[in-house]
Amino acid sequence: MKKGVNIGILPEGFSFEDGLKIIKNAGFESVELNLDGRVISLESGEDDIKKVKEKVERAGLEISSLLPGLLWKYPLTSSAPEIRKKGEEIIIKSLKICRWLGTDALLVVPGIVGTDWMETERVRYDIAYERSFQSIKKCLPVAENTGVCICIENVWNKFLLSPVEMKNFVESFNSEFVRVYFDVGNVLIFGYPEDWIRILGKLIKRVHLKDFKKSVGNINGFCDLLEGDVEWPQVMKALKEVGYDGYLTAEMEPYKFYPEAKIYNTSLSMDKIIGR
Secondary structure (H helix, E strand, C coil): EEEEHHHHHCCCCCCCHHHHHHHCCCCCCEEEEEEEECCCCCCCHHHHHHHHHHHHCCCCCCCEECHHHHHHHHCCCCCCHHHCCCHHHHHHHHHHHHHHHHHCCCCCCCCCCCCCCCCCCCCCHHHHHHHHHHHHHHHHHHHHHHHHHHECCCCCCCCCCCHHHHHHHHHHCCCCCCCEEEEHHHHHCCCCHHHHHHHHHHEEEEEEEEEECCCCCHHEEEEECCCCCCCCHHHHHHHHHCCCCCEEEEEECCCCCHHHHHHHHHHHHHHHHCCC
């Protein structure tokens, strides 16, 4: 398995090039980029993206995947057709960006039924399911043309709440270009990561590593790796059982002070988790 980190571990205003050097020096092999306007935006063209790719490669890192956070603002489940269309356009552009970056995985938030941690529209579950399915289906031809997988992530959206439902949803597309981006920490409040891994099996295309304190029980429960309640030996055992050998990407917020320490701490924790 390859050890990676999401670029969001760098605080705003931090130099992209300098940050990549620190990530590499900390022992990471890959980086997940974000479509958030800092380095990559919806307006970025092919030449712009290839320059980003060159910077990452010069730092000695691979690009594991792309995360377009705008899908929280433009959910595929919205009651407004124009918002759903915007979400589809974000996915389509992001698939093209992935191809330019040389990665075959796009993280996709499939929509929102509701949340307790941010203000969102409340959408009836079955309606959200159908809207999400139809929007992703529209984007599927572009995924197939670009060779990039639409990777559905389990997030705090009160949607696709069990591994069985996630499996059925992904398999309903009958396409190798719809897969799962499994987030270990996101499951802990309502399930067991090792169960999800064994049930989803080969459908898992990418893995996010986060830790979570169940005693906190809300968005503030996310914490540094090895500080929470994830049973990491069980998680790693399950990943090995299903034959997962891809990227493990830590998704972490930067420290307020000395942010480079978060990068090194995360790398060390991942070494222990992976068994290096």
